[in-house]
Amino acid sequence: MANQMVISVMSKDRPGIISDVTGVIYSLNGNLADLKQSVLSGYFTMILIAAFEEEITSDELAEKISSVKSVTGLEVVVKDFDGSVNPEPASDQNGIYVITAQGINQTGLVARIGKLCFEYGVNILDFDTVLSEGRYSMILYVDLSGTESVEDIYSAVDHFGEETGLNVVMQHSDIFKATSEIELV
Amino acid sequence: MKSKDILATIDMIQKEHLDVRTVTMGINIMDCRGKDVQETCSLVEGKIISVAGSFVETCNEVSKTYGIPVVNKRISITPIVHVGAGYNRRDFVELAKALDRAATAVGVDILGGFSAQVEKGITRTDSEYIASLPEAIACTDKVCASINIATTKKGINMDALKLVGQTVKDLAEATKENDGFGAAKFVVFCNQPGDNPFMAGAIHGLEEADTVLNVGVSGPGVIARALERLISSNDPGNLHIDDLAEEIKQTTFRVTRCGELIGRRVSEKLGIGFGVVDLSLAPTPTVGDSVGEIFQILGVDDVGAPGSTAILAMLNDAVKKGGVFASKNVGGLSGAFIPVMEDAVLAEAVEKEALCLEKLEAMTTVCSVGLDMIPIPGSVDADTISAIIADEMALGMVNQKTTAARLIPVPGKEAGDYVSFGGLFGASPIMPVRNAGKSQRFINWGGRIPAPIHSFRN
Numbered sequence: 001m002a003n004q005m006v007i008s009v010m011s012k013d014r015p016g017i018i019s020d021v022t023g024v025i026y027s028l029n030g031n032l033a034d035l036k037q038s039v040l041s042g043y044f045t046m047i048l049i050a051a052f053e054e055e056i057t058s059d060e061l062a063e064k065i066s067s068v069k070s071v072t073g074l075e076v077v078v079k080d081f082d083g084s085v086n087p088e089p090a091s092d093q094n095g096i097y098v099i100t101a102q103g104i105n106q107t108g109l110v111a112r113i114g115k116l117c118f119e120y121g122v123n124i125l126d127f128d129t130v131l132s133e134g135r136y137s138m139i140l141y142v143d144l145s146g147t148e149s150v151e152d153i154y155s156a157v158d159h160f161g162e163e164t165g166l167n168v169v170m171q172h173s174d175i176f177k178a179t180s181e182i183e184l185v
Numbered sequence: 186m187k188s189k190d191i192l193a194t195i196d197m198i199q200k201e202h203l204d205v206r207t208v209t210m211g212i213n214i215m216d217c218r219g220k221d222v223q224e225t226c227s228l229v230e231g232k233i234i235s236v237a238g239s240f241v242e243t244c245n246e247v248s249k250t251y252g253i254p255v256v257n258k259r260i261s262i263t264p265i266v267h268v269g270a271g272y273n274r275r276d277f278v279e280l281a282k283a284l285d286r287a288a289t290a291v292g293v294d295i296l297g298g299f300s301a302q303v304e305k306g307i308t309r310t311d312s313e314y315i316a317s318l319p320e321a322i323a324c325t326d327k328v329c330a331s332i333n334i335a336t337t338k339k340g341i342n343m344d345a346l347k348l349v350g351q352t353v354k355d356l357a358e359a360t361k362e363n364d365g366f367g368a369a370k371f372v373v374f375c376n377q378p379g380d381n382p383f384m385a386g387a388i389h390g391l392e393e394a395d396t397v398l399n400v401g402v403s404g405p406g407v408i409a410r411a412l413e414r415l416i417s418s419n420d421p422g423n424l425h426i427d428d429l430a431e432e433i434k435q436t437t438f439r440v441t442r443c444g445e446l447i448g449r450r451v452s453e454k455l456g457i458g459f460g461v462v463d464l465s466l467a468p469t470p471t472v473g474d475s476v477g478e479i480f481q482i483l484g485v486d487d488v489g490a491p492g493s494t495a496i497l498a499m500l501n502d503a504v505k506k507g508g509v510f511a512s513k514n515v516g517g518l519s520g521a522f523i524p525v526m527e528d529a530v531l532a533e534a535v536e537k538e539a540l541c542l543e544k545l546e547a548m549t550t551v552c553s554v555g556l557d558m559i560p561i562p563g564s565v566d567a568d569t570i571s572a573i574i575a576d577e578m579a580l581g582m583v584n585q586k587t588t589a590a591r592l593i594p595v596p597g598k599e600a601g602d603y604v605s606f607g608g609l610f611g612a613s614p615i616m617p618v619r620n621a622g623k624s625q626r627f628i629n630w631g632g633r634i635p636a637p638i639h640s641f642r643n
Binding site for chain 1: 192249
């Protein structure tokens with residue numbers, strides 16, 4: 001049975017980070033199963049899952065990756081991973097909605113909407129913020145399949161909009177697929 | 186999905202008037218014939234209420250889920266003359282009242298299909314139906330009427346043409362306290378489609394299934410804003426007309442997809458078949474939701490200036506190309522509407538005398554649906570109205586396309602006077618009709634203009 005690890009790397013962005021990190025994994029005969037990377041305000045972050053045939057502990061792997069010579073320094077966390085790399089989606093797509101909130105930026109917005117989602121059992125699948133032309137936008141992919149009442153969430157989202165003065169809407173994600181993707185939904 | 190695509194869709198809905206203009210449920214009422222007119226009325230009313238009872242509620246529910254407004258919920262029925270065969274004009278008025286009651290009971294905005302198809306000949310029933318129109322429309326709120334008097338395959342029925350000119354006058358006269366509003370609920374067609382969701386000309390064609398859902402998309406505001414963005418983000422000289430056509434195509438794709446999604450979901454929830462998406466760009470009198478504005482963005486200072494017909498040809502084609510790819514089945518009218526009263530920029534062009542009836546007629550050769558929502562002086566005689574309609578029918582007949590005429594001779598008002606019906610029906614100055622009173626001998630021939638030859642097309 002392969003030894004699976006989940007690896008998280010953070011660094012000031014520069015060319016070559018992916019090459020450095022995956023080079024270490026390759027040198028250990030590791031097989032890369034999944035990877036996601038993102039850059040935010042000049043900082044690079046990456047999460048990846050790799051499987052190793054050879055015996056290696058999470059601490060040893062973290063040390064090897066951290067020892068990569070890097071002008072920026074790599075912050076590395078490694079954990080043992082015993083899940084499935086490509087699990088079936090937790091919910092059927094009918095429960096996937098998008099909440100968008102737009103308006104003037106103010107402190108605590110993300111914390112407040114995060115709290116709202118938690119209180120109503122709404123699972124946030126993805127969260128993105130965009131600041132453009134002075135307008136702050138939060139875009140949340142949420143899974144409502146575990147919630148008791150979609151109506152209650154509509155009300156809570158409306159209330160959040162009134163409280164914050166933001167323009168907040170919740171729409172089923174299919175409308176965005178319909179307008180942006182070639183495939184019929 | 187990218188965040189910028191999500192935000193672009195939100196902007197289209199909130200700032201650019203993206204909506205679904207209409208979801209129209211077509212209902213076959215051929216099985217509603219009773220032993221007398223009272224029983225027929227009751228069967229028709231009962232069937233509509235039973236089939237469409239939860240229609241409006243379902244549309245609202247789906248609209249909320251996807252965050253897209255559905256502006257109108259409508260019903261179309263089998264052309265009424267079929268279920269009313271053998272009835273007299275009083276009976277048809279009773280049927281209109283029953284339809285009005287049913288439309289009110291289920292909460293739809295409007296109901297179409299108080300209609301007949303007489304392109305080749307007129308039956309006694311058809312004559313009684315036509316005679317009933319002024320009263321039937323005047324005494325109801327939600328009933329719309331239409332009549333098909335010409336097709337490419339059968340020619341133009343000139344006897345019917347003579348009758349409809351007078352009917353338009355009578356409809357306006359019967360509703361003169363509302364500036365002849367009754368005439369706005371009656372449309373005369375060539376090549377009328379059986380799956381058009383737009384009013385006043387929606388019918389549930391005889392070729393259709395028992396119940397079907399058709400959707401009309403909107404979107405002139407969305408297209409206007411997309412074009413403005415493209416133009417402002419490019420240096421002058423970098424952009425050509427084909428770039429603008431491409432932008433219209435892509436924007437129409439998004440607009441059509443919204444209609445397709447809403448229509449499909451409402452159909453699924455109601456358990457009825459989904460028919461077509463009608464790709465027409467339908468304006469409303471709201472500022473920023475105008476087809477006329479697109480002409481100005483594309484380069485003519487006023488609609489009606491030379492170049493307007495070419496612009497409309499390009500616009501209409503680009504809308505179809507974008508829409509056809511976005512939808513499984515398209516149908517209905519599918520083109521750009523230029524209804525004068527319903528489009529603030531067109532109405533303004535009339536006021537400036539930039540747009541005249543003749544130019545509108547030329548423009549209708551390259552778009553659907555025809556001379557639409559045009560207020561003319563109440564003094565224009567019935568034969569002249571018939572003759573204007575004849576010209577529009579000839580365009581449709583020869584070019585194998587749907588054309589229509591919805592003229593409103595406003596009682597007691599003359600060219601330049603202002604008329605307003607409010608809401609989606611809009612407002613405009615009254616358009617002058619040149620050469621009125623000169624076509625009487627032509628209209629009085631009666632008979633039929635033979636169908637055009639289908640080869641040697643030039």
